[in-house]
Amino acid sequence: MPPKSTAQRRLAKEYQQLSKDRPEGILAGPVREDNLFVWECLLAGPPDTAYEYGVFRAVLTFPKDYPLAPPSMKFDPPLLHPNIYADGSVCISILHAPGNDPLQYERSEERWSPVQSVEKILLSVMSMLAEPNTESGANIDACKLWRHDRPAFERQVHQQVRRSLGL
Amino acid sequence: MGSVQESMQNTSDPSEWLQTQLPPIYQLDSMLRCHICKDLMKAPVITGCDHCFCSACIRRALSTKAQCPLCQDEQYETQLRKVLLLDETIAWFSKWRSELLEKVKLVQPTETVDMSKTDSSGATSSQSRSVSSSVPSDKPITQYFYKSRKGEQQKAKAKVSAELVECPICSDFMTLEELQGSHIDECLSDPSTEPKPTNTPAFSSGFFTAPSPKQSPRKQQQRMPLVAPKTYKFDMDKPHQTQASGYANLSRMPKLDFNSLSTTKLRERLNTWAIPVSGSRRQMERRYNEYMILYNANLDSRNPVPVKVLLNKLWQWDALQNGTPEDTELDAEAKKDSREARMERKRWRKEHRNDYADLIQRARENAKKVKTTEDYSDNTIGESNGDLKATEVEEVEEEPLFVDGT
Numbered sequence A: 001m002p003p004k005s006t007a008q009r010r011l012a013k014e015y016q017q018l019s020k021d022r023p024e025g026i027l028a029g030p031v032r033e034d035n036l037f038v039w040e041c042l043l044a045g046p047p048d049t050a051y052e053y054g055v056f057r058a059v060l061t062f063p064k065d066y067p068l069a070p071p072s073m074k075f076d077p078p079l080l081h082p083n084i085y086a087d088g089s090v091c092i093s094i095l096h097a098p099g100n101d102p103l104q105y106e107r108s109e110e111r112w113s114p115v116q117s118v119e120k121i122l123l124s125v126m127s128m129l130a131e132p133n134t135e136s137g138a139n140i141d142a143c144k145l146w147r148h149d150r151p152a153f154e155r156q157v158h159q160q161v162r163r164s165l166g167l
Numbered sequence B: 001m002g003s004v005q006e007s008m009q010n011t012s013d014p015s016e017w018l019q020t021q022l023p024p025i026y027q028l029d030s031m032l033r034c035h036i037c038k039d040l041m042k043a044p045v046i047t048g049c050d051h052c053f054c055s056a057c058i059r060r061a062l063s064t065k066a067q068c069p070l071c072q073d074e075q076y077e078t079q080l081r082k083v084l085l086l087d088e089t090i091a092w093f094s095k096w097r098s099e100l101l102e103k104v105k106l107v108q109p110t111e112t113v114d115m116s117k118t119d120s121s122g123a124t125s126s127q128s129r130s131v132s133s134s135v136p137s138d139k140p141i142t143q144y145f146y147k148s149r150k151g152e153q154q155k156a157k158a159k160v161s162a163e164l165v166e167c168p169i170c171s172d173f174m175t176l177e178e179l180q181g182s183h184i185d186e187c188l189s190d191p192s193t194e195p196k197p198t199n200t201p202a203f204s205s206g207f208f209t210a211p212s213p214k215q216s217p218r219k220q221q222q223r224m225p226l227v228a229p230k231t232y233k234f235d236m237d238k239p240h241q242t243q244a245s246g247y248a249n250l251s252r253m254p255k256l257d258f259n260s261l262s263t264t265k266l267r268e269r270l271n272t273w274a275i276p277v278s279g280s281r282r283q284m285e286r287r288y289n290e291y292m293i294l295y296n297a298n299l300d301s302r303n304p305v306p307v308k309v310l311l312n313k314l315w316q317w318d319a320l321q322n323g324t325p326e327d328t329e330l331d332a333e334a335k336k337d338s339r340e341a342r343m344e345r346k347r348w349r350k351e352h353r354n355d356y357a358d359l360i361q362r363a364r365e366n367a368k369k370v371k372t373t374e375d376y377s378d379n380t381i382g383e384s385n386g387d388l389k390a391t392e393v394e395e396v397e398e399e400p401l402f403v404d405g406t
Helices: A006-020 A116-132 A140-148 A150-164 B004-011 B016-019 B025-031 B055-064 B084-103 B109-124 B136-165 B175-190 B215-221 B263-272 B281-299 B307-321 B323-353 B353-373 B379-405
Strands: A027-032 A037-044 A055-061 A072-075 B042-045 B053-054
Touching: A006 A027, A006 A037, A027 A116, A037 A116, A055 A116, A072 B042, A116 B281, A140 A150, A150 B025, B004 B055, B016 B025, B016 B307, B025 B084, B053 B055, B055 B281, B109 B353, B263 B281, B353 B379
Parallel strands: none
Antiparallel strands: A027 A037, A037 A055, A055 A072, B042 B053
16 A cells, blocks of 8 residues: 555545434545545535525545644535635635734634634534525625525526535 | 555445444544544644643644644644543554454344445446435435344344353353353353453443343353453553653653754754654655654654654655656556546447447436426526436446446
8 A cells, every 4th residue: 555645544534423423414435446636525505594405515635734724615517605705715714824814803613723623614614504694695696686686696506506406 | 456455445434333233432532533634643732722632743834834724723843742542542443443343243234245246346347336226225225224223133142142142051041052052061061160250351241242030151151152251351550541650741842943953963863763864955854853753743642652753753754755767657557547548438339339329319208208297488497307317217227338338
C-alpha cells in the first residue's frame, strides 16, 4: 500500500465515522474509491423551509493540506439561496480560513480550523439553508428576492426542489 | 480493492465501541484523540491555552497560523510542552485497544450486520444513495444495543454458571465434556496449574468482565485466549513519566529565516541534518520545514525514534509531495467520473420514465384523495405532499432495481 498523507488518513477516518453515525438528512462520501479528495454529498432540505422535501447534491473538494485548509463546497446543480453563488459555490464562514477575511465581519471562532470536520460543515450548511444570512449575501439577486418578494423566491426554490427530485 | 476501502480497514475510530458491550469507552477513545488528525495522539503536547494535540499536528497547524485550532488563542511553537503521562496512557490504550475491542464485541451483532451493509452500499454506489431511506434508523440502534445488551449479558452469565463445571485441580470452569476429555490430564501434568491469584494482571480481574463470585482468576485468564497469561509482562521497574534516556537534553531544530539565507547556505544547513538537497529551492525550504516538524515532534515522544526513521519518513513525505502528476491524473479522472455519473443518471431517468410517470400519477391521485377528505385550502401544501409521496415510493422501488443492475 502506498504511504498515505495526513489528509488522506484523516479523510478516511471522517468518512468511516460519518457512515457509521450519520446525522439526519445528510449523506456524504468520496465519489471514487481511489480518490478521497472529492466527495459527493446529498442534503435533505430542512423541514418547514422552502427547501423541504428537496434532496440537493453538492460536491466537496478537499485541498492537499486538509485539514489545515478548508474544503470548498459547490451545489450541483446550483441552488437559489442568498448565501450560495450563482455557480453553486457555498459562501459560509466555516469554509473560510481564518487568514483571509475580506469583509471583516466573521468572528474567528466561526471560521475554519483543523478541528472542524465534514460533519460540522454539512450541519452548518443545513442550518444555513434554514436561515439565510442576507447581510453577507453571495447571490445578490437571491438576497433581493428573499427580502422583497418572498413568495417569488419560494416559487423558484420549489421548482428547484422538484427538479432535485427528478420531477 | 480501492484505496478507500483499504484505508478504511486500517482506520480505527471511536464509534467502533458503540457496537460493543461497553459503549461508554467511545468517550474515552475520543478524548485520547487529536482534534487535528483524529488519530490517537502521538507524542502529545499541551499548548499555552491547555489544549492537547499530536506534537507534529499542532506544529504543522501553528506553522500556517499562530493560533490554537480549538480556542483560536494566539499560540507559538515555543510554548508547547510534552505530556508524558498522556503519552503513556495512550500507549497503553493503543496496545490493548484491539484486544479489548475483540473481548467486548457483541456476540450476535445482527443489527450491526445491517448497518455495515448500508455502509458499504454507501461507499460504492453514490447514485443509489437516498437520504430519507437510510437515515432515520441509525441513532436509536446504538441506544437499543446498550439497553438490550445488559439483559442478554445477565442471561448469558446465568447460562454459563449453569452449564459449566469446575475443574477440581485448577478450579477453572468448563463444559463437562472438556473436563473429562483432555483437561484433567493436562491439568495434572502441567506444573504451573497451582492457582496463582496474585499473578493476575490488574485489568483482567473485573475491569472488563464482571466477575461472578464463583470465578477464579484462572478462569478469567482462560477467557483471554489471544494472549497467554505468561505474556503479560509489565515494565513495573520502569519508572513512569520518563523519557528514553539521551533525548531529554537534545536541542530542537531551529526555525530558519529563508529570506536571509543564500541557496548555498541553505544547502549547507540541510547537509548538517542529512536532509536531501535535491530539487528546487522552494522544495528544499519545504523539506526543511517538514523535517523540523518531524524532528521536534520526535523529541516530544516518550520513546523517540532514531534519526534514520525520521529521514525515511521525510523521504515518504517527499514522494507524496512530488506525486503531483498522478494527482492531476486522478483529478481528471474524477471529473470524467462525475460526468459519467451524470450520464448514468440521465440514462436511468430515460429508462424508467414510464415508472416515474406512473408513480407521479398515483401520487397525484393520493394527494387528491387527501385533499378531498381533509379539505385542504392551500393548494401548494397538497401538491408538495404529493411530491413527497412520489419520491418515497420511488425510492422504495428504485433500490432493488439498482441492486439487480449491479
